[in-house]
Amino acid sequence: MERIPNLAHESVPIGEDEEENVEIKRVLEPRSFDFKPKEHWQLAEQNGWIDFERGVKLAKSRFSVLRGEAARMERALVNFFLDENRKAGFEEYCVPFMNNSAMLRGTGQLPKFEEDLFKVCDEDLYLIPTAEVPLTNLYHDEIVLSEHLPLLMTGYTPCFRKEAGSAGRDTRGMIRQHQFDKVEMVAISHPDKSDEVFEMMVSHASGLLTKLGLPHRWVELCTGDLGFSAARTVDLEVWLPGQNRYREISSVSNTRDFQARRAKIRFKENKKNRYVHTLNGSALAVGRTLIAIMENYQRKDGTIEIPEALHPYMR
Numbered sequence: 636m637e638r639i640p641n642l643a644h645e646s647v648p649i650g651e652d653e654e655e656n657v658e659i660k661r662v663l664e665p666r667s668f669d670f671k672p673k674e675h676w677q678l679a680e681q682n683g684w685i686d687f688e689r690g691v692k693l694a695k696s697r698f699s700v701l702r703g704e705a706a707r708m709e710r711a712l713v714n715f716f717l718d719e720n721r722k723a724g725f726e727e728y729c730v731p732f733m734n735n736s737a738m739l740r741g742t743g744q745l746p747k748f749e750e751d752l753f754k755v756c757d758e759d760l761y762l763i764p765t766a767e768v769p770l771t772n773l774y775h776d777e778i779v780l781s782e783h784l785p786l787l788m789t790g791y792t793p794c795f796r797k798e799a800g801s802a803g804r805d806t807r808g809m810i811r812q813h814q815f816d817k818v819e820m821v822a823i824s825h826p827d828k829s830d831e832v833f834e835m836m837v838s839h840a841s842g843l844l845t846k847l848g849l850p851h852r853w854v855e856l857c858t859g860d861l862g863f864s865a866a867r868t869v870d871l872e873v874w875l876p877g878q879n880r881y882r883e884i885s886s887v888s889n890t891r892d893f894q895a896r897r898a899k900i901r902f903k904e905n906k907k908n909r910y911v912h913t914l915n916g917s918a919l920a921v922g923r924t925l926i927a928i929m930e931n932y933q934r935k936d937g938t939i940e941i942p943e944a945l946h947p948y949m950r
Contacts, residue, residue, distance in 0.1 A: 637740065637745075637746055637747070637897075638746065640861075640863045640864070641861075641863065641864050641865060641866050641890060641891070641893040642893075643858045643861055643866060643867070644867040644889070644891070647855070647856070647857065647858055647866075647867055648855060648857045648858070649857060649858050650857025650859050650860065651857075651859040652857075652859045652860055653856075653857075653860045655857045655859065655860075656854050656855060656856050656857050656860055656870070657854065657857065658852055658853070658854055658855075659853035659854065659855055659869070660852065660853050661850070661851070661852040662841055662845055662852065662853070663844075663848070663849070663850040663851065665850045665874045665931075666850075666876065666931060668876060669935070670935045672877050672930060673877050673930070673933060673937065674808065674875075674877035674878060674930065675808055675875075675925075675926040675929045676808035676809070677877070678877075678929045678933055678937060678939060679705070679808075679809075679929070681937045682703075682704070682705075682938065682939060683702060683703060684701065684702065684703060684704060684929070684939075685699050685700070685701055685702070685705055685809060686699065686700040686701075686702055687699050687808075694813070695813075697798065697811065697812050697813045698812065698813055699809055699812065701925075704939075705925065707949055708925055708928070708941070708945065708949065709816060709921055709922070709925055710948075711945045711948035711949050712921050712924055712945070713791050713921055714948050715843075715944060715945060715948055716791075716818035716843060716918055716919055716921070717789060717791060719839075719842075719843055719846070719918075720789040720818065720820060720839075720918055721789065723787075723839050724787050725787040725788060725789035725820055726786075726787060726788055726789070727790065728769075728770060728773070728788055728789070728790040729790060729791075730766060730769035730770060730773075731769060732762060732763055732795075733755060733760045733761065733762055734760070734761060734763055734768050734769055734772070735759045735761075736759050736761065738768055738775060738898075739752070739761055739768060740897060741768075741771065741772050741775050741897050741898030741899075742767055742768050742771050742772065742864065742897070742898065743863050743890075743893070743894060743897065744764060744768065747863055748764075750797065751764065751796055751797050751798070752764060752795075752797065753795045753796075753797060753813075763792060763794065764794055764796050765792075765794050765817065765819060765915075766790045766791070766792040766794070766817065766819035766821070767819055767915040769790075769792075770789075770790055770819060770821035770915075771821050771823070771894060771898065771900075771913050772898055773788070774786070774823060774898075774900045775898045775899065775900065776898070776899040777899075777900060778901045778902060778903055778908060779823065779900070779901070779902045779911065780902065780903070781825065781902045781903060784823065784824055784825045784828070785823060785824040785825065785828060785832050786822065786823040786824075787820070787821075787822050788820070788821045788822070788823075789818065789819065789820050789821070789918065790818070790819055791816065791817070791818045791819075792816075792817065792819070793814055793815070793816055793817075794814070794816070794817050795813065795814055796813060797813065798811055798812075798813060808926070809923075809925075809926055810882065810923065810926065812922065815920065815922045815923075816921035816922060817917055817919070817920050817921060818918055818919060818921065819916070819917060819918065820836055820839070820840070820887075820915065820916045820917075820918045821913070821915045822836065822913070822914040822915075823911050823912075824911060824912045824913070824914060825902070825911070825912070826891070826892065826909070826910070826911070828912075829889055829891065829912035829914060830889070832912075832914055833869075833887065833914055836887050836914060836916045836918075837853065837869045837871070837887045839918065840871055840885045840887060840916055840917065840918045840919060841853065841871055843919055844884070844885075844919070844924075846944045847924070847927075847928065847942045847944050847945070848931070848932075848942055848943075848944075849873050849874070849924070849928070849931055850873070850874040850931070851871050851872060851873045851874060851881070851884065852872050852874075852881055853869055853871060854869065854870045854871075854872055855867075855868075855869055856868040856869070856870060862888060864890045864893055864894055865888035865889070865890055866888075866889055866890060866891045866893065867889045868886055868887065868888040868889075869886075869887050870883050870885065870886050870887075871883070871884055871885040871886075871887075872884065873923065873924075873927040874927070874931065875926065875930050875931075876930050877930040878930075882923065883923075884917070884919055884920050884923045884927065885917040885918065885919050885920065886916065886917060887914070887915070887917075888914065889912065889914045890913050891912045891913075892910035892911070892913075893913075894913045895910040895911045895912065895913055896910055898913075900913065928941075928942060
């Protein structure tokens with residue numbers, strides 16, 4: 636039973652894979668370049684921003700080292716996202732980067748995706764693949780007051796994934812890493828309000844990209860591309876001119892009561908306990924945002940402009 640995925644919401648389009656996802660809309664027009672735009676790994680080498688070789692030396696492939704302005708921008712983006720999320724009503728949390736197996740079962744990573752997790756030897760602990768796990772499970776096996784709903788939470792964490800099954804995909808650059816930074820949004824909602832909260836979260840994540848001046852599009856995932864725990868997901872895909880394509884930078888999902896049943900998160904209404912709905916979304920994946928800024932804000936000489944929204948964070 637623990638390996639059976641969530642049921643797709645009735646509004647989700649039927650399809651076999653990502654080729655049948657449905658574009659909802661596009662936000663901001665991609666910039667026209669009077670030169671051939673470079674990919675982020677080329678710009679990183681030219682500007683000395685990312686050291687891929689030393690990342691491999693320190694760990695193994697799919698690890699990298701940020702240096703200088705890239706390291707500063709990574710920190711600036713984390714602070715920008717947290718500040719904007721807090722302004723939108725999300726309470727900020729700092730959580731453990733390791734969680735036990737009960738927490739990972741609660742949000743659906745275990746048992747199905749154990750091969751993609753980094754486990755701590757001789758301990759019932761795993762490095763978290765996303766802050767969705769600790770933030771959602773803050774209310775594991777608890778009954779919350781209905782008047783406190785929705786509970787809106789945000790937090791920054793590094794994320795750790797083995798990327799099992801991704802051999803040969805995105806081997807160049809920093810698109811697919813074993814360790815990456817992310818600022819997450821999580822909501823615990825009344826069942827009657829979760830669709831409304833979902834729309835708010837997608838709009839907010841899109842607003843962050845708009846404030847950074849990054850062209851992107853909203854994509855509704857079809858049934859064949861839907862994640863294990865999700866009943867509905869909208870991906871935000873940012874435009875990467877170096878690759879001449881849109882790439883996922885945020886994924887916002889409504890799991891409805893799927894995680895709540897596993898994690899036993901309830902609320903009391905009319906003297907009866909009911910399951911809440913849980914939602915999660917990236918706001919945003921920090922490394923991919925850094926990549927998008929590098930490619931969209933590159934100049935002809937290979938230098939990179941800093942988006943105006945980040946100027947207060949990089950003085």
